[in-house]
Structure formats: structure tokens, C-alpha cells
Amino acid sequence: MSVMTAGRSVTEAARSRTFGPLYSRNVRAVVARGLMATKSSNWMVMLSGFFEPVLYLISMGVGLGAIVGTVQGPGGTVISYAAYIAPALLAVSAMNGAVYDSTWNVFFKMNFAKLYQGMLYTSLGPLDVALGEILLALLRGLMYATGFTAVMGVMGLITTPWAVLMIPASVLIAFGFASFGMGITSFMKTFQQMDWINFVMLPMFLFSATFYPLSVYPTYIQWLIQAMPLWHGVELLREISVGSFSTATALHVLYYLVMIALGMILTTGRLRRLFLR
Amino acid sequence: MSGVSNDDSHDHSQRYVISATNLTKKYGDFTAVDDISFHVPAGESFGLLGPNGAGKSTTMRMIGGVSQRTSGSLSIMGLDPEQHGPEVRAHLGVVPQQDNLDEELKVRDNLLVYGRYFGLPMSYLKPRADELLEFAQLTDKAKAKVDALSGGMKRRLTIARSLINEPSILLLDEPTTGLDPQARHILWDRLFRLKEAGTTLILTTHYMDEAEQLCDRLIVVDKGRIMAEGSPASLIREYSTREVLELRFGSERNATVGAELEGIGERLETLPDRVLVYAHDGEAALEQVHARGLHPLTSLVRRSSLEDVFLRLTGRSLVD
Numbered sequence: 001m002s003v004m005t006a007g008r009s010v011t012e013a014a015r016s017r018t019f020g021p022l023y024s025r026n027v028r029a030v031v032a033r034g035l036m037a038t039k040s041s042n043w044m045v046m047l048s049g050f051f052e053p054v055l056y057l058i059s060m061g062v063g064l065g066a067i068v069g070t071v072q073g074p075g076g077t078v079i080s081y082a083a084y085i086a087p088a089l090l091a092v093s094a095m096n097g098a099v100y101d102s103t104w105n106v107f108f109k110m111n112f113a114k115l116y117q118g119m120l121y122t123s124l125g126p127l128d129v130a131l132g133e134i135l136l137a138l139l140r141g142l143m144y145a146t147g148f149t150a151v152m153g154v155m156g157l158i159t160t161p162w163a164v165l166m167i168p169a170s171v172l173i174a175f176g177f178a179s180f181g182m183g184i185t186s187f188m189k190t191f192q193q194m195d196w197i198n199f200v201m202l203p204m205f206l207f208s209a210t211f212y213p214l215s216v217y218p219t220y221i222q223w224l225i226q227a228m229p230l231w232h233g234v235e236l237l238r239e240i241s242v243g244s245f246s247t248a249t250a251l252h253v254l255y256y257l258v259m260i261a262l263g264m265i266l267t268t269g270r271l272r273r274l275f276l277r
Numbered sequence: 278m279s280g281v282s283n284d285d286s287h288d289h290s291q292r293y294v295i296s297a298t299n300l301t302k303k304y305g306d307f308t309a310v311d312d313i314s315f316h317v318p319a320g321e322s323f324g325l326l327g328p329n330g331a332g333k334s335t336t337m338r339m340i341g342g343v344s345q346r347t348s349g350s351l352s353i354m355g356l357d358p359e360q361h362g363p364e365v366r367a368h369l370g371v372v373p374q375q376d377n378l379d380e381e382l383k384v385r386d387n388l389l390v391y392g393r394y395f396g397l398p399m400s401y402l403k404p405r406a407d408e409l410l411e412f413a414q415l416t417d418k419a420k421a422k423v424d425a426l427s428g429g430m431k432r433r434l435t436i437a438r439s440l441i442n443e444p445s446i447l448l449l450d451e452p453t454t455g456l457d458p459q460a461r462h463i464l465w466d467r468l469f470r471l472k473e474a475g476t477t478l479i480l481t482t483h484y485m486d487e488a489e490q491l492c493d494r495l496i497v498v499d500k501g502r503i504m505a506e507g508s509p510a511s512l513i514r515e516y517s518t519r520e521v522l523e524l525r526f527g528s529e530r531n532a533t534v535g536a537e538l539e540g541i542g543e544r545l546e547t548l549p550d551r552v553l554v555y556a557h558d559g560e561a562a563l564e565q566v567h568a569r570g571l572h573p574l575t576s577l578v579r580r581s582s583l584e585d586v587f588l589r590l591t592g593r594s595l596v597d
């Protein structure tokens with residue numbers, strides 16, 4: 001019977017690959033699955049992720065901007081209010097997307113859709129699944145960032161070619177949040193606990209110099225906000241958007257590199273807890 | 278069989294494709310699998326039989342390396358599934374108790390994508406997927422979405438999917454639940470063929486006929502412990518009589534009539550809906566019942582089955 005014996009050599013070859021304890025070097029298959037599923041997934045959800053920051057930009061930047069007028073950007077450049085908040089909104093959207101994909105999405109697929117249960121019964125290891133999901137989140141982030149930057153261009157908010165670098169920088173920011181988010185999800189058991197994530201994210205969104213400069217706060221609050229990741233993302237993109245670079249720019253990048261490293265250590269250390277309960 | 282010490286586990290891994298020694302799984306304070314040991318040689322068809330909550334699925338998950346054991350040792354083809362998960366699972370085909378098909382993908386894509394997880398090339402997977410769709414009688418549903426399938430169709434797709442990598446060990450957790458009788462017999466036939474081709478089958482089931490048909494050897498588990506181990510025939514010989522007389526006196530009287538039947542056959546079992554008389558000769562036992570002036574509404578003599586072994590060992594009926 002051919003169903004039972006066809007291609008023995010092919011399956012033997014697949015088995016004789018080298019495997020790690022938690023890894024089969026097959027992240028590709030997880031990414032391919034994600035892309036295939038996107039084809040049939042809900043386009044409204046995808047589009048809303050793109051439109052959210054655009055709507056903020058139009059309502060706050062254009063609407064509020066009419067009252068505010070111009071503000072001082074990085075390095076003392078005078079820019080429109082819309083141009084001031086646009087990079088911040090991009091940083092926020094990179095954060096939101098990455099956090100959503102690495103926490104709620106992973107939690108749901110783990111506990112309800114049972115998608116990972118199916119994957120983990122194959123020769124995929126938890127690390128393949130984790131890296132694949134992070135990569136998919138970054139791909140999506142890349143798409144949104146490109147779209148948003150294009151919108152900024154159309155609205156006349158881009159004045160320097162450096163601004164294109166906001167796209168890879170957004171991916172860097174997303175990577176920082178996604179690597180941490182997945183590690184944190186491994187500690188979550190219920191939906192109530194998942195709500196704590198929003199509890200941390202919302203204040204970060206509102207207070208990280210997103211809509212007005214940090215200088216309005218007393219010093220100790222400034223320190224607190226500067227310790228938070230989003231502020232570094234906002235500042236990084238803002239500096240890139242006007243092409244004003246300093247040592248601070250390098251420090252922001254460094255902050256994210258460290259965050260990614262720590263996040264990946266946390267996530268890989270928690271893989272068994274996350275996927276193999 | 279049980280009570281194998283740890284130091285000869287190396288020797289076991291040579292002869293056995295699956296070797297579990299003092300395997301234990303706790304969820305908090307609750308012990309789901311309690312110190313069980315079993316050893317399965319290559320090509321054997323091995324069954325786990327037990328009531329709901331016995332720990333069968335938990336054991337299956339530990340074999341697949343997707344659940345971490347609390348203590349004991351486990352070796353699959355000489356490897357610890359916890360330390361070599363991907364490598365062990367490259368040899369496994371798994372039919373979980375609950376279908377976990379990829380609802381976002383179409384039927385055929387489910388097979389292709391699953392094959393990719395094993396690192397198999399598309400040139401192999403495409404014809405293989407078509408063969409398996411044929412096998413699962415789902416060829417005309419190839420382009421359908423998974424959630425458009427009936428429960429039994431999903432089950433068949435899950436079973437087909439488990440064969441995509443030509444596994445040398447097939448884990449089947451209640452594979453035929455939800456299948457109609459025809460689909461079930463087709464599956465049995467396929468499983469026989471796989472067994473003939475050398476595949477090791479690990480099977481849980483609530484259907485005694487299935488266990489008797491498919492299992493060379495099985496363990497009866499209850500509350501995480503092994504109650505008995507052996508071939509279906511040897512278990513029936515050991516734990517039951519040759520024949521069983523089933524008597525129904527009506528639901529009111531079944532319980533009270535037990536005392537009056539005392540002494541007939543070797544053993545009595547009173548269930549809510551019937552009384553079972555275990556006897557070497559069922560007809561003779563029925564004559565004795567009549568001689569005592571008792572007249573059941575219906576009576577039936579049958580051969581002992583695993584069902585009776587199960588009832589004897591766990592005090593519970595398996596039919597559900």
C-alpha cells in the first residue's frame with residue numbers, strides 16, 4: 001500500500017537532521033504557516049492595526065495641531081505639531097502591535113485555538129515556534145511602519161531622507177517588546193492576569209512624551225519615564241524623523257539591544273513553562 | 278513486569294521503543310499518573326485502557342514530550358523526550374484526543390503545513406497529501422475550510438495528518454471516537470496494515486472491541502495506576518470467567534435480587550440496569566436461576582470480554 005511506504009528515504013532524511021533539545025532549526029515552517037493563514041484571515045483586523053495610528057495622527061496632529069501650531073523638535077528644530085507626534089505614534093503602534101502579537105495572540109493560540117499543541121507534536125521545538133511568531137510579528141510591524149511612513153510623506157511631514165530609517169527602527173522597537181512580551185506571557189494563567197498587560201501599557205502610551213515634551217513633569221517623574229522602554233522608542237524615532245542625531249540616539253538604540261537580549265534570555269528560559277506544561 | 282529498577286533501563290532501551298519506568302505526573306497536589314512502568318517492543322500494538330481521568334492522555338503527552346513528567350524515567354527510541362523533544366517527535370505520529378487541526382487553513386493545506394513542520398520537502402508532501410486525503414476519504418473536501426467539516430471528517434483528517442511523516446510510532450488517543458462504523462472499520466484495517474509494516478501503535482480507547490481487535494497487549498489503568506497488564510485473552514482468562522450471564526429484572530429489582538442469586542456462578546456483579554453472573558457455563562447458571570423461582574425479564578449468555586475485566590478491576594462500567 002503506497003500510502004504507508006512511499007518516500008521512505010525522504011522521511012528518513014528529515015529525521016536525520018540535527019536537532020537541539022528545544023529547537024529543530026525550522027522557524028521557516030512556522031513563518032510560512034503564518035503567512036498562509038494571513039491570506040484567509042480577517043483583513044479588517046489587519047487594516048485596523050494600520051489605521052489606528054493614522055487616525056490618531058489626523059485627529060490629534062491636524063486637529064489639535066491647528067491650536068498648538070509649531071513646537072520645538074529634537075536639536076531645537078521647529079516643526080509642526082503633527083510632525084512632532086507622528087514618530088511617537090509610530091513608536092506606540094510598534095509597541096502595541098508587538099505586545100499584542102506576543103501576549104494576547106500567543107495566549108489565545110496556546111490555550112484556546114490549540115494551534116501550538118498541534119505544532120509541538122511535530123518535530124518543531126518550542127524555540128522554533130517562539131522565533132517564528134516573533135518574526136511574524138516583526139513582519140507585520142514592518143508593513144505597518146512602511147505604511148505609516150508613507151502616510152507621513154503624503155501629509156508633508158517628512159523633511160529629510162533620514163526619515164526612512166524610522167522603518168527599521170520601528171522593527172527594532174517591536175523586537176524589544178515582542179521578545180519580552182512572550183516571556184511575560186509564560187507567567188500568565190488566566191485572562192484576568194492578561195489584563196495587567198494593558199494596565200502597564202496604557203500609562204506608558206499616555207505619558208512617554210508622546211503628545212508633549214517630558215519637561216512638563218517634575219524631575220523624579222521624568223526619571224521614571226526615562227527608565228521605560230517606550231520613551232526611548234519615541235525619542236529615537238523623533239530624532240530620526242528630523243535627522244538630528246546625538247549620543248542620545250545611540251543610547252536609545254543600545255537600550256533596545258539590551259532589551260532584546262534580556263527578553264530573548266527570559267523567553268528562551270521560559271519556553272518549557274510557556275509551551276510544555 | 279513492573280518494579281524494574283533504573284539501572285537496567287539502558288538495556289531496555291535496546292529492546293524497547295518505549296520504556297517508562299516509575300513515570301509520575303502531578304498537577305499541584307493532584308497525581309494524574311502515579312508511578313507507572315511499561316515497556317513496548319518495536320512493532321507491538323500496545324493499549325492503555327481506563328475510565329475517564331485515569332491518566333491515559335497525560336501519559337500520551339509525556340511520551341510525546343509535550344508535557345513534563347514530575348518524576349520517573351522515559352525513553353522513546355533510546356531518547357528522553359524531554360531532552361530531545363524535536364528528535365523524538367520526528368519519529369512520532371500523534372492523534373490527540375481532541376482534534377487540533379489548524380482552523381485557519383484549508384483541508385489540504387493542513388496536511389502540507391503539518392508536513393513542513395517535520396522539515397519535509399514540498400515535492401514529497403504534495404503527492405503524499407493527496408494519498409492521505411484519499412485514505413481519509415476527503416479528496417472532494419481538499420479545498421474546504423476545516424470548520425466546514427463534520428466531526429467525523431475532522432477526526433479522519435487528524436488521523437491522516439498523523440501519517441504525513443511515516444511515523445515509526447503512532448500515538449492514538451481514542452482515535453475512533455466520533456467515527457461512524459464504516460469509517461471505524463476502515464481505520465482498523467489501515468492500522469493493521471501499518472502494524473504489518475512494522476509501525477508501533479500506542480492506543481487508548483473506550484471501545485472494548487477495538488482494544489480486543491487491535492491490541493497485542495494492554496494495561497488497565499485507574500486513578501493513574503496500573504491495575505493489570507497482559508494480552509486481551511490472558512486478561513480475560515485471569516480476571517473473568519469463560520461466560521457471562523446477563524439478567525435484567527427491571528431497574529427496581531436488580532439491586533434487591535442480588536442476594537437471592539448468591540452462590541450461582543463464581544461471582545456476581547450488580548449494576549443499575551442488570552445483574553451479571555460470572556460462570557464457566559452460562560446456560561447452566563441460567564437453569565439454576567430458574568430453579569430458584571426467579572424469572573428475569575430478559576437473559577443473555579455471552580462470552581467474557583475486556584468489558585468484564587474492566588468492571589472487575591475498576592468497579593466501573595466503560596460504556597459511555
Ligand SMILES: Nc1ncnc2c1ncn2[C@@H]1O[C@H](COP(=O)(O)OP(=O)(O)OP(=O)(O)O)[C@@H](O)[C@H]1O
Binds near residue numbers: 329330335336
Ligand atoms: N493541565 C491539567 N491541569 C490539571 N489537571 C489535569 C490537567 N490535565 C489533566 N489533569 C487531570 O489529570 C487526570 C488525568 O487526566 P487525563 O486527561 O490523562 O485522563 P484520561 O485517562 O485521558 O481520561 P479520558 O478517558 O477522560 O480522556 C484528570 O483527573 C485530570 O483532571
Ligand SMILES: [Mg+2]
Binds near residue numbers: 334
Ligand atoms: Mg484522555
